[in-house]
Amino acid sequence: MTQISVRVDGASYTDEVEPRTLLVHYLREQLGKVGTVVGCDTSNCGACTVHLDGEAVKSCTVLAVQADGSEVTTIEGIAQNGGLHPMQKAFHELHGLQCGYCTPGMIMASIDLVGDNPDPSEHEVREGIEGNLCRCTGYQNIVRAVQQGAAEMRGAQQ
Amino acid sequence: MTAVEDRPATAGPAKEVGQARARKEDARLITGRTAWTDNMVLPGMLHLAVVRSPVAHAKLLSVDVEAARSAPNVVAVFTGRDLAEEQGSIPCAWPVTDTMVNPGHPSVAVDEVNHVGEAVAVIVARSKTAAQDAVELVDVDYDPLPVVLDMEQALADGAALTHDHVSTNESFRWIFESGEAGTGGSTDEAFAGAEVVVSRRFVQQRLIPAFMEPRSTVVQPQGDNFTMWSSTQVPHILRIMLAMTTGIPEHKLRVIAPDVGGGFGGKLQVTPEEVLTLLVAKRLGKPVKWTETRSESLMSAHHGRDQVQFIDIAADRDGTVRGLKVHLLADMGAYLRLVTPGVPILGAFMFPAIYKFPAYRFDCQGVFTNKTPTDAYRGAGRPEATFAIERIMDELAVELGMDPLELRRKNWIRAEEFPFTTVAGLEYDSGDYEQATRQALELLGYDELREEQRRRRESGDPVQLGIGFSTFTEMCGLAPSRVLGSLSYGAGGWEHASIRMLPTGKVEVVTGSTPHGQGHETAWSQLVADELGVPFEDVEVLHGDTAISPRGMDTYGSRSLVVGGAAVVNAAQKVVAKARTVAAHLLEASEDDLQFEGGTFSVRGTPGSGVSIQEIALATFAAHNFPDGVEPSIDADATFDPVNFSFPHGTHVCAMEVDTETGMVTIRKYACVDDVGTIVNPLIVEGQIHGGLAQGIAQALYEEAVYDDDGNLTTGTFVDYLVPSAADLPHFDTGNTVHAAPGNPIGAKGVGEAGCIASTPAVVNAALDAVRHLGVSDILMPLTPERVWRALHQGGDGGDRAPAGTNAYGGAQTETTAGVSTPESRLGGDR
Numbered sequence: 001m002t003q004i005s006v007r008v009d010g011a012s013y014t015d016e017v018e019p020r021t022l023l024v025h026y027l028r029e030q031l032g033k034v035g036t037v038v039g040c041d042t043s044n045c046g047a048c049t050v051h052l053d054g055e056a057v058k059s060c061t062v063l064a065v066q067a068d069g070s071e072v073t074t075i076e077g078i079a080q081n082g083g084l085h086p087m088q089k090a091f092h093e094l095h096g097l098q099c100g101y102c103t104p105g106m107i108m109a110s111i112d113l114v115g116d117n118p119d120p121s122e123h124e125v126r127e128g129i130e131g132n133l134c135r136c137t138g139y140q141n142i143v144r145a146v147q148q149g150a151a152e153m154r155g156a157q158q
Numbered sequence: 159m160t161a162v163e164d165r166p167a168t169a170g171p172a173k174e175v176g177q178a179r180a181r182k183e184d185a186r187l188i189t190g191r192t193a194w195t196d197n198m199v200l201p202g203m204l205h206l207a208v209v210r211s212p213v214a215h216a217k218l219l220s221v222d223v224e225a226a227r228s229a230p231n232v233v234a235v236f237t238g239r240d241l242a243e244e245q246g247s248i249p250c251a252w253p254v255t256d257t258m259v260n261p262g263h264p265s266v267a268v269d270e271v272n273h274v275g276e277a278v279a280v281i282v283a284r285s286k287t288a289a290q291d292a293v294e295l296v297d298v299d300y301d302p303l304p305v306v307l308d309m310e311q312a313l314a315d316g317a318a319l320t321h322d323h324v325s326t327n328e329s330f331r332w333i334f335e336s337g338e339a340g341t342g343g344s345t346d347e348a349f350a351g352a353e354v355v356v357s358r359r360f361v362q363q364r365l366i367p368a369f370m371e372p373r374s375t376v377v378q379p380q381g382d383n384f385t386m387w388s389s390t391q392v393p394h395i396l397r398i399m400l401a402m403t404t405g406i407p408e409h410k411l412r413v414i415a416p417d418v419g420g421g422f423g424g425k426l427q428v429t430p431e432e433v434l435t436l437l438v439a440k441r442l443g444k445p446v447k448w449t450e451t452r453s454e455s456l457m458s459a460h461h462g463r464d465q466v467q468f469i470d471i472a473a474d475r476d477g478t479v480r481g482l483k484v485h486l487l488a489d490m491g492a493y494l495r496l497v498t499p500g501v502p503i504l505g506a507f508m509f510p511a512i513y514k515f516p517a518y519r520f521d522c523q524g525v526f527t528n529k530t531p532t533d534a535y536r537g538a539g540r541p542e543a544t545f546a547i548e549r550i551m552d553e554l555a556v557e558l559g560m561d562p563l564e565l566r567r568k569n570w571i572r573a574e575e576f577p578f579t580t581v582a583g584l585e586y587d588s589g590d591y592e593q594a595t596r597q598a599l600e601l602l603g604y605d606e607l608r609e610e611q612r613r614r615r616e617s618g619d620p621v622q623l624g625i626g627f628s629t630f631t632e633m634c635g636l637a638p639s640r641v642l643g644s645l646s647y648g649a650g651g652w653e654h655a656s657i658r659m660l661p662t663g664k665v666e667v668v669t670g671s672t673p674h675g676q677g678h679e680t681a682w683s684q685l686v687a688d689e690l691g692v693p694f695e696d697v698e699v700l701h702g703d704t705a706i707s708p709r710g711m712d713t714y715g716s717r718s719l720v721v722g723g724a725a726v727v728n729a730a731q732k733v734v735a736k737a738r739t740v741a742a743h744l745l746e747a748s749e750d751d752l753q754f755e756g757g758t759f760s761v762r763g764t765p766g767s768g769v770s771i772q773e774i775a776l777a778t779f780a781a782h783n784f785p786d787g788v789e790p791s792i793d794a795d796a797t798f799d800p801v802n803f804s805f806p807h808g809t810h811v812c813a814m815e816v817d818t819e820t821g822m823v824t825i826r827k828y829a830c831v832d833d834v835g836t837i838v839n840p841l842i843v844e845g846q847i848h849g850g851l852a853q854g855i856a857q858a859l860y861e862e863a864v865y866d867d868d869g870n871l872t873t874g875t876f877v878d879y880l881v882p883s884a885a886d887l888p889h890f891d892t893g894n895t896v897h898a899a900p901g902n903p904i905g906a907k908g909v910g911e912a913g914c915i916a917s918t919p920a921v922v923n924a925a926l927d928a929v930r931h932l933g934v935s936d937i938l939m940p941l942t943p944e945r946v947w948r949a950l951h952q953g954g955d956g957g958d959r960a961p962a963g964t965n966a967y968g969g970a971q972t973e974t975t976a977g978v979s980t981p982e983s984r985l986g987g988d989r
Binding site: 018028033034035036037038039040041042044045047074075076079084088091092093095097098099100101102103104107122125126127129130131132133134135136137138139140141142143 | 191287372451452453677844845848876883
C-alpha cells in the first residue's frame with residue numbers, strides 16, 4: 001500500500017491505496033465520489049472524465065498514486081456559488097442528456113474543451129468531445145449545449 | 159373566433175402537454191447525484207466475479223476451483239454443479255410455436271459450454287479486485303466440440319450441432335401466408351401472374367446494444383426475503399421470472415430498478431448474472447454485488463439483429479406491387495433468452511410496410527449457433543423488416559427504371575384510406591405519407607441536391623453524391639394483451655398507474671413504466687398537471703420498485719407513453735371524478751352544476767365560488783366534513799390495455815457523399831419528418847429521434863459484432879465495436895406531422911424506436927444511389943471504407959472485413975496477424 005494525499009472537490013484526503021488502484025476506483029470506492037462513473041475498460045468512453053490539476057483526464061487511465069499531491073475536480077465539485085455551472089445548466093436546458101450515464105464525463109470534457117477554445121464551432125465541438133461516447137442523444141443537443149455553455153462561460157469571464 | 163372565447167379570464171396556466179419542458183430528472187444526473195446500482199454499498203457486502211468460457215463449444219471435463227477458494231479474501235466459489243439443483247433455466251417467455259426447440263439455459267454451465275463468455279464459475283470475495291484476481295486461479299478442462307457459426311451451414315444436412323443434447327440447429331419455423339390467413343391472396347399465384355420479380359439476399363449484421371451503464375445487480379437477503387437492485391428495464395417482469403426460475407416465492411422478492419443508464423432492449427432481460435447474484439446472496443445470507451466490465455458486457459449481454467433475409471418482390475411493369483415473399487434465417491445464438499424467438503416474429507407483420515401488397519408470405523427459421531444469444535435491440539424485428547422492404551423497393555425501382563419515390567408513392571396507402579387493414583392483418587390507425595414525404599424533401603433541399611448529383615456524375619467527380627429514402631411505419635405501443643396472447647407471448651401488454659393525492663395538495667404518480675433515460679418523470683408530470691390542473695412542480699413520479707409500483711409491464715417497444723401514459727391519464731380522470739363528489743358536498747351544489755377548470759371546481763354561473771382539487775386533497779385527509787357513504791379517498795388506479803397497436807410513420811431522406819478513391823462515405827445531409835401522433839414534450843421527442851437516428855446510422859456505417867472462425871468475439875471492446883462519437887455523426891434536420899393515434903386518450907403513437915427503425919435503409923440506399931452507375935448494387939453493412947472501396951473496385955458487395963488481427967478478445971494485433979484470414983474467417987464465420 002502507498003500513501004497519497006489529494007485534494008478532491010475542495011477537500012483534502014490522505015489514504016492508503018494499492019499501487020494498481022485507478023484514480024476512478026479511488027474516487028468511487030474510497031471517497032464515495034460516485035458521481036464519476038466507469039463505462040468501459042479501454043479508455044474509449046470517457047464516462048470517468050475528471051479534471052486533474054485543471055486538465056481533463058480519463059480517470060481510468062490515471063493511477064491513484066499519480067494523483068498524489070494533485071487537485072482533482074469531479075462533477076460533484078463544479079457548482080458555482082451554490083448554483084449550477086454554466087455547462088450543467090446548458091446540458092439541462094438544451095436536453096443534452098437522456099440516461100445521464102455519460103453526462104458527468106461529457107460535462108467535464110466540455111468544460112476543458114471550452115477552456116482551450118472559448119468559442120468552438122459545431123465541428124470543433126464534435127471533434128473536441130469525440131473521446132466521450134453517448135449512446136442516447138445522437139450528440140446534436142450535446143453540441144448545442146456545449147456551445148451555449150461556452151457562450152455563458154465567456155460572458156461570466158467578462 | 160374572438161379572444162374572449164379562446165381563453166376565459168379564469169383559466170389556469172397554459173396547457174403543459176405540448177410544452178418543451180426541460181426535464182426534472184436532469185437535476186441529479188448533471189450533478190453526479192445519481193443512484194446507479196453500482197454506487198450501492200451495504201454493510202458486509204460481498205462482490206462477485208464471473209469466470210467465463212474462452213471457448214465456444216466444449217464439454218466441461220472439470221472445473222477446479224480449489225486455488226481460487228483459498229485465495230486471499232475469497233469467501234466462496236460456486237460452479238455449475240454447485241448450483242445445478244436451484245438455478246433452473248433462464249426463461250423464454252415467447253415460445254413462438256408449439257414445437258419450438260428450447261435447449262434450456264443454465265445461468266452457469268454445468269456440463270457443456272455453448273458460447274464464448276458463458277459463465278462456468280462464480281467467485282465471491284470481500285472486494286471486487288480480490289474476486290477478479292481469483293478468476294485467474296480457476297482451472298477449467300474443456301473438451302472441444304465442433305463450433306457452429308454460420309446459419310446456412312447450420313441448417314445443412316449433416317451439420318455439426320450447437321448443443322450436444324439437441325438433435326437440430328433449428329429452434330422453430332414460423333410461417334404466415336396471406337392466402338391462408340384470409341388477409342390477402344395466395345402469394346404463389348400472385349408471383350405467377352406478375353410481370354417482374356426481383357430477388358435479393360440481405361444481411362442484417364449482428365449488433366450489440368452497448369448501453370453506457372454496464373449491468374450491475376445487488377441483492378440483499380433479509381431472512382427469507384430478498385431485495386434486488388438491478389440495472390434493468392423490466393423490474394416487474396424480472397421479479398415474476400426470478401420467482402418462477404428460482405422457486406423463491408414472488409411475494410418474498412422485491413426488485414428495484416434505480417437510475418438505469420440506458421437499455422435499448424439490452425436490459426429487457428432476465429440475465430444469468432441476476433439469477434447468480436440472487437442465488438449466492440441466498441446461499442451466503444449476505445448482501446452481494448455483481449458489476450460487469452465493458453468487455454464482459456459486450457461478450458455476454460444479449461446481442462441484436464443477425465438475420466439473413468431472402469426477399470422476393472413481384473410487380474407489374476407499371477410499378478404496381480403484386481406480392482412479397484420473405485424467408486428469414488434468424489440467429490438465436492446459443493440459447494433462447496426472454497424474447498429471443500419473438501424478435502423476428504415482431505418483424506413478421508412489418509415487411510409489407512406502407513405498401514398495398516395483395517399477397518404476402520413470411521417464413522422464418524430460428525437457428526442456433528455457438529454465439530451469444532440475441533434478443534431485443536431497439537426496434538426488435540421492425541428495423542430488420544424496414545431495411546428489407548425499403549432496400550427491395552429501391553432494387554425494384556432500378557429494375558423498372560422508375561424513380562424510387564414514384565414507385566413508393568404509387569403503392570403506399572393514401573391518407574384517405576385510413577384506417578387501413580394490411581395484407582399482414584394489421585389495422586394501421588392514421589397518417590399521411592405524402593405530407594411527411596413532401597416536408598422531408600423540403601427539409602433536405604431535395605431538388606438542389608439532385609442537381610448537384612447530376613453535375614458530379616457528368617464531371618466524373620471522384621466524390622459522388624446519392625440520395626436514399628426510407629418511407630417507413632412501425633407497430634408500437636406493445637401492446638394489446640389479446641394480440642400478444644394470439645402470438646403465444648407469455649404476458650399481457652397492459653400498463654398500470656395510480657395517483658395519490660397528498661394532504662398538502664402535492665401529487666404522487668405511480669407508474670408501471672420503468673424509465674432508463676426517456677424522461678417519464680417529466681412527461682408524466684405534464685400529463686397530470688393538465689388533467690388535475692395542478693402545477694407541474696407539484697407532481698412527483700414514482701417508478702421502478704415492485705414495492706412502490708406493484709403492477710407494471712415496464713418500458714420497451716415504444717410503449718411507455720402510449721400505454722403507460724394513457725393509464726396515468728385515465729387514473730387522473732378518476733381522481734377528478736372522485737374529487738367532484740367531494741367538491742359538490744363542500745360547495746353545497748349538485749355535481750351536475752360543477753365545472754372543473756384550472757384545477758378548481760366551481761358552480762357554473764357563480765363567480766368567486768370554488769374549491770381547488772388540492773384543497774379537496776386536504777379536506778379528504780381530514781375527512782371531517784365528507785359526503786355520507788363516500789370513502790375518504792380521492793386516490794385512483796387505472797389499468798390501460800389498448801385494443802390495437804399504434805403506427806408511427808415518417809419519411810427519412812439521406813444525402814450521402816461517397817469518395818470513390820478511398821471508399822469513405824460521409825453523410826452530407828439527413829432530414830426526416832416523423833409522425834408520432836400527439837407530442838407531449840417536443841424536446842423529449844426530438845431527443846428520442848436523434849438517439850434513434852444515431853443507432854440506425856451506426857448500423858449502416860459503423861457497428862458489427864464479429865466472430866472469428868473459432869467463435870471468439872473479436873469486437874469485444876469499444877476499441878473494436880464502433881459506437882459512433884460526435885465526430886462520426888451528422889447534424890439531423892427533423893420535423894413532424896401530427897395525426898393523433900385514435901387508440902389512446904393522449905393520441906400518442908410512440909417515438910422511442912422510430913429513428914432507429916427508419917434510418918438504416920435510407921443511409922444504405924443513399925450510398926448505393928451514389929455509386930450504382932459505377933456498377934455497384936449492394937454493399938454489406940456496415941459500410942466501412944474497405945467494403946465500399948472493394949465493392950467499387952473489385953465488384954460484389956464488398957465482402958466481410960477480416961476478423962483476425964484485431965486487438966480485441968482474440969489478442970493484440972501484430973505484424974504476423976494483421977490482415978491474416980483463413981478461408982473460413984473470410985466468410986466472417988457468421989454468414
